[in-house]
Amino acid sequence: MALLSQFLVLLAFCMLLVYPTARAATSTYIQSRAAYYPNSDKAGTDVGACEYGTFGATINGGDVSAASDLYRDGVGCGACYQVRCTNSKYCSDKGVTVVVTDHGSSDRTDFILSRRAFAKMAQTNDSATSLLAFGAVDIEYRRVSCSYPGKNIMFKIHESSTYPSYLAFVIWYQQGDKDVIAVQLCETQNQVCKLLDRSHGAVWATVSPPRGPLSMRMLLSGGEDGDETWVAPSNDIPANWNAGDIYDSGTQLDV
Structure with missing residues (x-):
């Protein structure tokens, strides 16, 4: 029975690896990297894989992002994440809250932020210029609730x-x-x-x-x-x- 119990525990663990569940909103930050759309304006893109169109470029004030694994074949579209870079010389503790509107990855990233969102991770305008010059930075992120005051679905x-x-x-x-x-x-x-x-x-x-x-x-x-x-x-x-x-x-x- 002991061997059977150990086998069932191992099987359950393997199934979690093969079939990952969605990450819920949590206070625990996950370490990753983020880049930004180098050819975008300050807001997002109106041709994102989520098919939001022009709405996808302006939702959340343009603080949007493409996601790689978090896209989850479209299930992740519309999810909100708090993203903050980890270099204390340039980065604020608050970071930025972004909405997933697109699919993509670059240089081992989980997120490709709009330029606006990427810059908002910085402490100051000068720090934002430095972050943009890096192109991609180490970050930590967590799922958070989306809030659109005064807006219905x-x-x-x-x-x-x-x-x-x-x-x-x-x-x-x-x-x-x-x-x-x-x-x-x-x-x-x-x-x-x-x-x-x-x-x-x-x-x-x-x-x-x-x-x-x-x-x-x-x-x-x-x-x-x-x-x-x-x-x-x-x-x-x-x-x-x-x-x-x-x-x-x-x-x-x-x-």
Whole structure:
């Protein structure tokens, strides 16, 4: 029995290595490195892999980042992290809070920050100039809650959508410290529901979507408690939705 118990413990440990779980918001910092978009302006990029478009360049005031492993095939899109560089000569204790909007890595980094965000890790403007000259620096980071005061969750109908046969959308202003791991669309009249696929990045999509006004359900996972919770926004997507439209969910998540 002792040998069997040891084998089961070893097997469980190996499965954690092969199938890593999402890192929840925590007070523990993780050591890594960060670079910045050298060809960007101060804000982020409107062509990020999360498919946020121009919203992805300006969300959080332009304090955004690409992520490598933390991108997690799009699950990490919209997650917030506190990132601070570790050189006490140049770096502040506060660092910067960034939102993941893209996928990428450079020189063994977990993050590629916007120039604006990278500079905000510094103590002063002169220190920021020095940090930018380094190009990549040692950092420590932790998952934190996203907060957008006065903003509800929004649904942006993706430009690839074709009414009524194909519906794709992106979730904006994802608050809190949990990941959206599943999305369900339901017909409001007869409650026929359909589970959507994560097409790519932060894009959720389905062919032959339900008809009529559509109610939404999102499955949130992670956070400090590690629980999974279904959230149903109070506002519906109208029956005559169109590509490019933006709809207010009427709902804010607890942060």
